Amino acid sequence: MVACPVNVPSAPEAPGTTIDGQRRRTTMTPPMETIYAGVDTHTDTHTLALLDWRGRPLATRTFPTDAAGYEALAGMLPDPSRVVVGVEGTNSYGAALARRLAAAG
Incomplete structure (x- = not known):
């Protein structure tokens, strides 16, 4: 993945933000490729949905509510x-x- 920085001209200037009279630009980069997982729980099944850091669906799957x-x-x-x-x-x-998930970290 290629990160595309976004210029933020309204960001407050930090000390030492000029080089040869040129103003530095503050940028915001996307977060690391975090995966978001949500689990909908029921008596007999749990359904997992995985989303990428932009909220795009990656996978959905239903599992039984037992150790396996x-x-x-x-x-x-x-x-x-x-x-x-x-x-x-x-x-x-x-x-x-x-x-179980807490034990896995």
Whole structure:
């Protein structure tokens, strides 16, 4: 992926922002390629949706609510440094899955 910086002329100037009388431009670059994961929890199934950092869908899959299903769901997630996970119902239907994902980091 190629990052395309965006000029932000309204950003406050930091000390030392001139070089030879030229004004430096402040840029905003896109975040690292974070993957966002959301889990919709129910009694018998949990549905995982994966989105890229721009909100584009990457995958959707439904898993059973048993140990094998939790392992399969966790296996679809990228490494913990790249993923942000939201689990619905962490005090009810999603409690066991939330514990499994927390243990994985």
